[in-house]
Amino acid sequence: MKRSISIACVTICLLALAIGASAQNQINFAGLPRVSSPLPVPNGYAGFNWTNILYVDPSEWSQSGSGYVLSPDPNQDVAFVGGVTCLIPGRGENCFGSISVNTSSGGVNNPLTFQLVSATVAGGFGPTTITAVAYNNGNYVGSASYNLSGQLQTINFPASWASVTQVTFQTEAMGELVIYNLEVYWVLG
Secondary structure, X not given: OHHHHHHHHHHHHHHHHHHHOEEEEEEEOOOOOOOOOOEEXXXXXXXXXXXXXXXXXXXXXXXXXXXXXXXOOOOOOXXXXXXXXXXXXXXXXXXXXXXXXXXXXXXXXXOOEEXXXXXXXXXXXXXXXXXXXXXXXXXXXXXXXXXXXXXXXXXXXXXXXXXXXEEEEEEOOOOEEEEEEEEEEEEOO
């Protein structure tokens, strides 16, 4: 009897861990149609709402800087924040783009929170500085600044942010953040 109770307890613990576990996603922009002029990343792509983040096929866009064409896969679109989007009147010196949970469909493929782990990025036309700011349901969680080069690099986001609902990326004046991929843990329930 004692053995059965022990087995049941272990099974319940393992089930609880599985239910609360996170699902890892490597998000890139290869699933988007190839375009020769920047377009907004569509809301719902990879389970996110995308605000002021554009994507483009860098090999076909004449205004791509050197930081846009670093992908080992020449057929992959890249996303970016800054640059041409800063030219919109009233935007000020800095440009912003954000990703937030897309709660319109809910469910396992679209959980309510996420943990942004890392990103493969570059400065679009060379060195620039970006700041990432995390929020959970509108409440400030934390921020981190990164110095980007014109080469591919991986940036790691603070683990202390844990589960969030939005991350905003701010570029310095006319700087460009080029995003090749994001590593995200979806946090269930």
